[in-house]
Amino acid sequence: MSNSDIGFIGGGNMATSLIGGLIANGFSPETIYVSDPDATRLDHLRRRFSVHTGSDNTVPASCPTVVLAVKPQVMREVVVNLAPTWADRDPLLVSIAAGVRISDIDRWAGGGKAIVRTMPNTPALVGAGATGLFANERVDEKRCLDADKVLRAVGITLWVDEEDLLDAVTALSGSGPAYCFLLMEIMQAAGESMGLERDTAKQLTLQTALGAARIALDEGEDPATLRKRVTSPGGTTERAIVTMREGGIEALVKQGISAAQRRSVELGDALGEE
Ligand SMILES: NC(=O)c1ccc[n+]([C@@H]2O[C@H](COP(=O)([O-])OP(=O)(O)OC[C@H]3O[C@@H](n4cnc5c(N)ncnc54)[C@H](OP(=O)(O)O)[C@@H]3O)[C@@H](O)[C@H]2O)c1
Numbered sequence: 142m143s144n145s146d147i148g149f150i151g152g153g154n155m156a157t158s159l160i161g162g163l164i165a166n167g168f169s170p171e172t173i174y175v176s177d178p179d180a181t182r183l184d185h186l187r188r189r190f191s192v193h194t195g196s197d198n199t200v201p202a203s204c205p206t207v208v209l210a211v212k213p214q215v216m217r218e219v220v221v222n223l224a225p226t227w228a229d230r231d232p233l234l235v236s237i238a239a240g241v242r243i244s245d246i247d248r249w250a251g252g253g254k255a256i257v258r259t260m261p262n263t264p265a266l267v268g269a270g271a272t273g274l275f276a277n278e279r280v281d282e283k284r285c286l287d288a289d290k291v292l293r294a295v296g297i298t299l300w301v302d303e304e305d306l307l308d309a310v311t312a313l314s315g316s317g318p319a320y321c322f323l324l325m326e327i328m329q330a331a332g333e334s335m336g337l338e339r340d341t342a343k344q345l346t347l348q349t350a351l352g353a354a355r356i357a358l359d360e361g362e363d364p365a366t367l368r369k370r371v372t373s374p375g376g377t378t379e380r381a382i383v384t385m386r387e388g389g390i391e392a393l394v395k396q397g398i399s400a401a402q403r404r405s406v407e408l409g410d411a412l413g414e415e
Contacts, residue, residue, distance in 0.1 A: 142203055145168075145172050146204040147208065149176070152177035155237055155265065176198045176200060199223065205232055206235065209237065209238060214412075216241045220250050235291055239260060258274070259274045259275075260307050261315075275300065275303070324350075353367075
């Protein structure tokens, strides 16, 4: 293994996106090792990216950087089984599993490990992800950059100062794509109910969502400023916004996001149980 080798435990959807992003960003396929129980998946990864593949987790686990890309429910078993591999090593463990806390991963891994916990979101699958990251005290600056590079391959990365804030990241950007889909769903249905063809309403909705996000990203202004800019006094937009506010949209969305945060804490508690 060389210093720049990266191992992936689990070769599913997220790992595939990360590997594709790393290679697109100039990482050599020669430096990437992936393990997964599914031979078809491994075959696909090998043919698409020419990376090293196999069913033995200890091979990627021997890399200096190890991405834990299995489902949260199997993380404990996977990490406990790899603890002997890491007994005399000091790998950087990068977890992308939703909800699994660093203290739990560290305990299962044998203790004293350098761990970065990340919370990516589904748009990572199309290279437009937003990932929150937190490192434990064993991770130095260089290894923070190593972890950052992996997640930056599929979108933007934002570090938080406390691990608990990853529950807020989960509630905001982790679950966030679904809130955007819900709003799009409601807008499309409203368009249809006013007589537009289904496909016309859908295309108008999706392109509006894309355009609004692009303006917000390009101009860098707060959403509130952008909203005021497109809301003429006495016009149609103002009427809609006043109506939505009178109906309690702000409180409802905040309540929903807070409920997601509480659920994230609950799931973290459950996943960490012995
Ligand atoms: N997809 C997202 O948008 C997203 C967003 C945020 C966070 N995440 C996190 O990313 C992680 C992976 O998600 P995903 O969507 O990529 O899931 P996935 O497609 O199911 O990938 C997980 C892979 O791990 C494999 N696996 C199962 N047991 C294993 C073992 N013992 N050793 C090695 N590999 C094993 C699975 O194989 P089998 O299918 O054969 O079991 C599967 O190929 C999850 O922890 C999830 O919380 C995903």
